[in-house]
Amino acid sequence: MSATETLSAVASEFPVLRRQFDGRPLTYLDSAATSQTPQPVIDALTRYYTHSRASIHRGVYPLAVEATELYEGARERIAAWLGSTPEETIFAANATAAINLVAYAWGRQNVGRGDLVVLTEMEHHSNIVPWQILCQDREAELAYVPVLADGQLDLDALEQLLAREPKLVALVHVSNVLGTINPVAQVVQRAHAAGAIVLVDGTQAVPQLPVDLRALDADFYSWTGHKAYGPTGIGVLHGRRELLEQMPPFIGGGHMIRTVAANESTWTDLPWKFEAGTSQIAEAIGLGAAVDWLAELGMERIRAHERGLVADALSRLAAEVPGLTLHGPPEAAERGALISFSVEGAHPHDVGEILGREAVCVRTGHHCAQPLMRKLGVAATTRASFAVHNSSADIDRLIEGLERVRAVLAL
Numbered sequence: 001m002s003a004t005e006t007l008s009a010v011a012s013e014f015p016v017l018r019r020q021f022d023g024r025p026l027t028y029l030d031s032a033a034t035s036q037t038p039q040p041v042i043d044a045l046t047r048y049y050t051h052s053r054a055s056i057h058r059g060v061y062p063l064a065v066e067a068t069e070l071y072e073g074a075r076e077r078i079a080a081w082l083g084s085t086p087e088e089t090i091f092a093a094n095a096t097a098a099i100n101l102v103a104y105a106w107g108r109q110n111v112g113r114g115d116l117v118v119l120t121e122m123e124h125h126s127n128i129v130p131w132q133i134l135c136q137d138r139e140a141e142l143a144y145v146p147v148l149a150d151g152q153l154d155l156d157a158l159e160q161l162l163a164r165e166p167k168l169v170a171l172v173h174v175s176n177v178l179g180t181i182n183p184v185a186q187v188v189q190r191a192h193a194a195g196a197i198v199l200v201d202g203t204q205a206v207p208q209l210p211v212d213l214r215a216l217d218a219d220f221y222s223w224t225g226h227k228a229y230g231p232t233g234i235g236v237l238h239g240r241r242e243l244l245e246q247m248p249p250f251i252g253g254g255h256m257i258r259t260v261a262a263n264e265s266t267w268t269d270l271p272w273k274f275e276a277g278t279s280q281i282a283e284a285i286g287l288g289a290a291v292d293w294l295a296e297l298g299m300e301r302i303r304a305h306e307r308g309l310v311a312d313a314l315s316r317l318a319a320e321v322p323g324l325t326l327h328g329p330p331e332a333a334e335r336g337a338l339i340s341f342s343v344e345g346a347h348p349h350d351v352g353e354i355l356g357r358e359a360v361c362v363r364t365g366h367h368c369a370q371p372l373m374r375k376l377g378v379a380a381t382t383r384a385s386f387a388v389h390n391s392s393a394d395i396d397r398l399i400e401g402l403e404r405v406r407a408v409l410a411l
């Protein structure tokens with residue numbers, strides 16, 4: 001049995017994949033928007049709500065101690081899985097909140113008038129808008145590393161921007177539109193040599209690639225639970241301890257303080273200094289279960305499986321669907337598990353709607369990447385994204401669905 005066939009068996013662990021729409025089995029190709037949930041994660045959430053629910057860190061009774069251990073145990077396993085430490089692993093609401101934490105807490109302390117912040121043209125809005133707000137507030141400048149025609153970053157242009165000694169470089173690890181896997185370790189090394197701090201948006205990378213934060217050496221690395229087979233409502237920020245210690249809190253309230261007097265407060269230790277209010281207890285426990293599940297399957301195996309699917313899909317889409325333009329790097333080796341494309345003469349919304357009638361779920365729109373859409377010269381694209389449960393049968397159904405699109409729209 002090939003790696004692809006052995007992994008396809010995990011489809012049975014996703015209850016939602018047993019659903020049918022108008023008698024058609026679900027073909028879920030939208031994991032880059034949100035992944036489906038495997039049974040062990042559902043079980044971990046149910047166990048917390050049915051057996052172990054209590055508020056954490058405050059109660060001294062056994063049920064509260066158990067809930068605290070489940071929450072902090074999840075943090076420890078999540079940190080270890082990516083090569084981070086519990087103190088440097090902060091739970092946030094999602095990736096967007098994690099990036100905003102850095103833009104507010106680090107940014108307002110370190111970025112001032114006339115400073116430069118460098119982004120790339122392939123960023124998701126969540127890694128653009130917080131920096132726009134910061135730069136407008138601080139009268140700082142934003143500059144973008146261009147994307148080349150082959151979907152790669154223009155590293156010469158990055159070099160020129162680094163010569164201007166930016167305060168921060170923020171870039172995506174795997175583009176949610178082009179699929180491009182950016183050379184993050186190389187960018188971090190160059191940016192550090194230029195004296196810049198680096199934030200990496202690892203939202204698409206964490207569920208798709210083996211990620212070793214020690215090897216990447218980024219100062220901040222953010223990702224989101226709901227795209228990594230975990231619950232919604234939880235994201236993670238990994239940060240370098242020295243930076244996190246120097247940063248003021250982002251959100252104030254209960255749980256993040258050491259002492260509160262009438263007019264001032266002092267802050268508690270990492271990571272709780274950045275976790276004000278009642279934590280996402282169930283969500284963290286669920287994400288811990290997702291990480292256990294991914295670790296058990298093995299990220300190398302998952303990457304091999306999804307890379308095989310992307311290679312097949314790239315060549316079959318190009319060969320079998322007339323009038324199709326593929327966006328992003330031509331080789332599966334340079335891509336994560338997603339493919340954006342345009343069908344000549346068809347609006348992506350119509351493509352998505354007709355595919356939807358066939359129970360083939362894809363994402364259409366600007367993918368929260370409007371600057372990149374402008375660069376590509378399109379208003380929107382259609383995106384098929386692959387996960388551990390997909391198989392070549394899903395590619396068959398995508399191609400059949402696109403034939404149907406062409407027939408319905410008389411293309």
Ligand SMILES: Cc1ncc(COP(=O)(O)O)c(C=O)c1O
Nearest residue numbers: 094095096124126176203204224
């Ligand atoms: C590359 C990338 N970054 C950030 C995000 C934002 O994730 P969330 O909405 O969970 O904060 C997404 C979600 O689509 C994404 O694809």
